Amino acid sequence: MSFNRKRRFNQSDDYGYDQNYRNNQGYNGNDGYHSYPYKRGRRELPTGIILAKTLCRDIFTMGDNLVKFTEDLEFMCKPILQNFESDQLFRDSLLDCLYAVTTEQPHKVLHLAGFIQAVNSGSHKIGSLLVEFFHQKLQDLIQKGTNEPASESPESNIGVWDTIKLVLRLLSSLSFIIDHDDLIKIHKQFLNLAIELQSNKDQRSPLGEAIYYNTLISVPYLLVYCAEETKAELKSKIFAELISLAERFNVKSSAAFTITHPYLETTQAAYESKNIAELILPALKADLENDVSYFIDFYEVVLPFLTLKEGKHHIPQLSMPTAEELSKVSLLQNAKGNVDSMWKTARFTFQVYLPQEKFSTTPSPESYFGLLLRDIQVDVIEAIEFNRTEVALQLVNMQSFFKENTFTFEGRSIESLETYINEKAEDEEALSTWKLEDTLFESILSLMYNLPDPSKPLIYYFTTIVDFFNNSMKENAKVGGRAIRFFYSHAHVLDFELRMRYVDWLSVQFSNFGFGWKWIEWESDGISQMNNIHHPRLFVIKSIIAKCLCLTETSVIEGTLPPTFQAFLDISLFTKEQLAVFYKELLDGKISEEEGSSFSFSKESSPFADLVKRWFDYYFAEENQEDIDVIIGDIKQRSSEFSQPSKVLIYVLMQTISMLGDRSFSHVNKVIDASERFLLSAIRGDSESPYTAEVVQTNERYLIDALLKSWNSQPKTAFIVLNYLESRGIISSSSKLLECVNGQYGAEKWTSNCFSVESVYSTLDQLTAGEPEKKECVELNEVLRVVIDDISAISEKLSDSEVAELPDIYEYELENVDKQWRYQSLIGFLRSALRKYSKFVNVEQFKEIVEAKIQKKSTADLIKSWIGQLDQL
Amino acid sequence: MNNSYHPQSLEEFDEIKFNHSTARLDAPSAYLLKKSRRAAEGITNLRNSLKSGTIYIGNLLFTTTEERIYELLSKVGPIERVIMGLDKFAHTPCGFCFVIFKRKEDSLNAVKYLNGTMLDGKHLEIDLDPGFTDDRQFGRGKSGGQAMHDKAAVSSYYPNNGSNYYPSQQQQQQQQQPHDDRGNYSNMDVDVPNAPN
Structure with a gap:
């Protein structure tokens, strides 16, 4: 938004705000401005709040246009210089606003620093108060991080330690007005803490690694507002004191930690994932040595507004906790759903737009700028999670926050870049081929594909992408299309x-x-x-x-x-042939296979047709003619005429319930509610003669199979109704899972059906939800046992090489090719289940099962390598 | 029924905050705020809407099924119940529904992440809701569906967006009944629309 100085401040009074806003009516002198009684028309707010509203709006949109930024800088400073000390409401509001921009829009930190430094030029005292405010914030955040941070804290979107990074970055950017040695000392404090946390050579310290990375990635900000004459001196201090100290940090090798890689452990992976903690120091050194900056030359831009009349500010060192004091939080086990939580495990590079033959559309993830850009984009996406449309806008506008020509123009096609590179003269300096839209789309996808868990619900990333597309459909559709094709091909x-x-x-x-x-x-x-x-x-x-x-x-x-x-x-689960065979067998051959292919218990050929009709009449006839207990009793009686009476009874009940409620799943749910006691009686037996646990489980699995067959052509509805049966306690989670992975439908092909895979994941998610501590989940371990059995059985049918290597993606004729892919999908599920529910796996028992059942060495070695990595999750 | 207009402070919802650089999408909508400001227990309803685990979804296609709503909304979190809004006479879907989540916080996520996205070719209008009560699933329009559809029908029949339409005395009385499109707030004081001058 443009800054209309005339409207806002030109006609200001001595205090810097518009005379029209001086009407103080309604302000009672308390700071409870929010408690004003509502009045029709414009609310009468304290002048400080009105002024803050106007100014903060401009601060929130600061830098969207660099020319306007410099034009507005002086006028934005004026009301601060005039009101900051005298008006507490204004001061508090402004400080909240500055802190919000620092932590939610990290790409604007240099603009913000320029603004604060311009204010400092007008008033050393206000500058000092602002520096103290951020220094105190840093200290408070450290205190918060030392204790267990509350999940609802303002920093919860990105995490306390990530917020510390952003505040430190702002302080680093204030190097024109803060003493360099003080800033270097604070950076050293963080690096020393990281080194202390990582002093144990055997075990990776997640917090130590986070602090190490977060500190180093902010170092170049020290140089942005540094005068040319002092830059060399500051740089040598950075090398002498920070880089040399950082070299003492022992980054734990993550070469053997592969279970969170987005690609399988194979030579066919799309690219080699690298640990970003291992990349940051060499990247930073190269960046500093080469003196390449992608930041706008703010020193020159803001110089007309910068003066240092009363010298630089000094900031005290921070009161840092010891590694011992941080021992409770150093594994970041309480960090959840934010950037901090991503450091629980080693963080790896993620790429979608791989380099073309002669150029690349994204900066290398191994370079400092590549790491920083991704870091900023990730912070924006995570911090403004509460407004996805704003996230999409901020990301698209990011181009104007870096040096001109850092990226190529928006919407440039790959073909156009190829032509440019091919036609460019050899001695001509190449312009950038980086596409901002590629980098930000890659960042959203990196969060969506984050393993072991995404930090926010996946739907957030899905719809942010939708908004990103909506912003600029024509340009972004191609970017999205390239990503879709990339994942498909891999x-x-x-x-x-x-x-x-x-x-x-x-x-x-x-x-x-x-x-x-x-x-x-x-x-x-x-x-x-x-x-x-x-x-x-x-x-x-x-x-x-x-x-x-x-x-x-x-x-x-x-x-x-x-x-x-x-x-x-x-999308039917069962073929007509399968249904025909099944129903013929169930009803002791009393129906033909032809009838069985589209069998329903209500059909005339069904032995239960008259009883089902009576049940229908009970529900839909205007007057209830008979007692439902009598009808169910008759169905029970007739079921006993078959060789598998319990099974027949369950299939008749479940199929008829499905037919009665076939308008929607809520109708089915209502019929289930009404028929619950009959279902329970059929599954568990009567109270006088209850069935054994084994029989109950068998019956529950019959019920599940009956339901899947009833909703054969609408499997999604079937699985929703299954969830309802589970939530009502009619079936157990264990039976549901076993039927999914080893039932009549699941035994051979559950990993080929997205609904059954989804059902398995969602059931396990619910079973393990809200369990912060390590605890065995019996149902999970049952599933793992079945999967190991399947892997064992199928790998026996494959040769060693067929098991060890992925089949050719284009091969379709070889006899074993589908078995190989089935083996791969089972192995893939196992990898994900071990990773996702690592806290709930009975590791010792699982190891024994693997030892006993997996005969193929390559398979056993692979699974054992994953087991060995579980303690790092 | 008290038809007098008593706009009231919505306390924390009227608070002006500067602690975020942009607006939160999981705040109650302008519609909900307006209604709450005029209701006797508006602030209570508003507070409840943040912790009820219930959302209102409008602008649905009449043919959109529960299963489709379930498929999309379950990506936010496990669903307790979907209640389709029905025409009170025909008992057929009439373009809105309520979704109750098992975890209360998921209703806020649904508003944040899905409001304005598309289902069945329609942009979803998702809002927080103080909690579902029986009878709210029925449309409150005269035709049995949503009242907004009645208004749209009037607008399309009478030129000038229906501004030349003078409701009859009976219709005016009906309009004064405490209702809204969401069947909300039986104790609500309503801002009674007068006939145009």
């Missing part, structure tokens, strides 16, 4: 859990843009791999279509698909 090496996130993301993305996608590009994979149901690319195609079908009418999706993909609109 689906076979992408972590199993990330593959599910990818599918979820695309379903939301497509839903917001009319479900349009160039499916034709993937058609050849879809055709060639049609019979290899575990093929990762086929899984992706089928899952996206299945998920989109849950978000709109089938006809809408049908219209977007090529003819060859129309078959994927059928």
Whole structure:
């Protein structure tokens, strides 16, 4: 927003604000300005608040335009110089505002520093108060970080230690008005603390690594507002005192820690992930030595406003805790849902837009600027999580916060960049080929794909991307398209859990843009791999279509698909043949296979048709003609005529309930509520003669299978109703999980169906939710046992080389190719389950199972290597 | 019923804060604030809306199913219940619903993350809600659906956005009933619209 100085301050009185705002009516002198009675029309607010509202609006949008920034600087300083000391409401509001910009919009820190330093030129005293404020904030934050930070603290979005980084960065940027030695000392304090925390050579200190990285990445900010004549001296101090100290920090090697890599442990991974804590020091040294800065030359820009009449400010050293005092929090176990929590495990580089042959569209993730840019973007995305549209705007506007020509122009195509590079004369200095939109899209995706967990709910990243697209559809659609294609082409090496996130993301993305996608590009994979149901690319195609079908009418999706993909609109769990065989066997051959393929207990050919009709009449006839207990009693009686009476009874009950409530799942839920006692009686037996636990579990699994068969063509609804049965206590989580991974549907192909995989994850999520301490989860360990059994069985059917290596992604004819992909998906699930629920795994028992059951050495070694990494999660 | 207009302070919701550099999207909407300001227990309702775990979703297509709402909203967090808004006569969906989350904080996340996004080709209007009570699932319009649809029908029939429309005495009485499109606040004092001059 532009700064209208005439309107705001030109007609100001002695205090610097507009005469029109001087009406003090209604202000009672207390600072409870919020407690004013509401009045129609304009509310009468204290003048300090009115002034702060006007000024803060400009501070929040500061720097969006560099020319305006310098124009406005003087006029923005004026009301501060006139009111800061006299008006407490104004002062408090302004300080809140400055702190908010520092911690929520880190790309504006240099603008903010310029502004504060310009204020200091007008009043050394106010400058001193501002420096003291941020110094005190830093001290308070350290205190907060030493104790366990409250989850609802203002810093909870990015974390206390990340906030410390941003405040330190602001203080570093104030190097024109703060004594250099004092700033260096504070940086040294943080580095010394990090070194002390990491003094144990065997174990990685998450907090130590976070402080080390956060301190180093802010160091170049010391030089931005430094005069040329003192820059060399400051730089040599940085090398002598900070870099040499940082070299004593012992970054723990993360070479063997691979379980959080986004790609599997294979040579076919898209790129080599590197630990950013290992990269920062060499990158910083190279940056300082080469004297390349991507920051705007603020010293020159703000120089006309900078004077040092009364010398520099001195800031005292911070009161730092000892490593021992931080021992309770040094593992960051209480950091949750923020940037701090990402440091619990080693953080790795994440790339989507890999370098082209002759140029790159993003700065190298190993360079200082590459690390800083990603760091700033991640902080913005996490800090302003409460306003996703603003996040998208801030990211897109980030270009104006770096030196001109740091990035190429918005929306430039890859083809245009290629042409430029090819046609450029050899001796001509190359302009930047970096695309800002690539870098920020990569940053959002890095958070969406963060392992072991994303810091915010995934839907936040999905819809932020939607807003990012909405801002500039034409330019950003291509950027998004390149990312979608990148993950698709690497689906076979992408972590199993990330593959599910990818599918979820695309379903939301497509839903917001009319479900349009160039499916034709993937058609050849879809055709060639049609019979290899575990093929990762086929899984992706089928899952996206299945998920989109849950978000709109089938006809809408049908219209977007090529003819060859129309078959994927059928998302049934069981084929007609399977149903025919099943029902014929269930009813002792009393129906033909032909009838069984579309069997329903209400059909005339069904032995239960008359009873089901009576049940329907009970629900839908205007007058209840008979007692429901009598009807259920008759169904029970007739079920006893079959060889598997309990099983038949459960299938009749569940299928009829599904039919009675087939309008929607809430209708089913209502019928379930009404029929709960019959279901429980069928599963658990009567109170006088209850079934054994084993029989109960078998019956629960019959009920689940009956439900899946009833909602065969709408598996999503089936799984929602399953959740309801589970929440009502009619079935146990254990039975649900076992049926998913080892039931009539699940036994062979559950990893090829996104709904069953999703159900397994969500059930385990609920079972392990809210358990901060390490605790065994019986259901999880049961699932792991079944998965190990499956891996063992399938790996026996494969050769050593087929197990050890990924199959060729384009291979579709070889006999074992689908088995190989099934093996890979089971292994992939295992990797993700061990990582995701590491606290709940009975490690000793699991090791024994692996030892006993996995015969293939390469498989056993891989699983054991993951087990060995669990204590680092 | 008291039809007098008593706008009141919404205490912490009227507070002017500078501790964020941009507005929070999980705040009550202008609609909710306006309604609360006029209701006897407005501030209580408003506070409840932050911790009820319930949201109101409007602007749904009439053919949007519970399953679709479940599929999208369950990405925010586990859902306790979806209550479709129904035409009070036909008992068919009429363009709104309530979603109750198992975890209370997820209702705030739903407003933050999903308000304005699309489902079935329509931009969702998601707002916080003080909590679902029976009968609120029915449309309050004269036609049985949402009152806003009645107004839209009037606007499209009468030119000039319906501003030439003078409601009959009976219709004026109906308009004075304490209701809104969300079937909210039975004890609410309403700002009675007068016939145009």
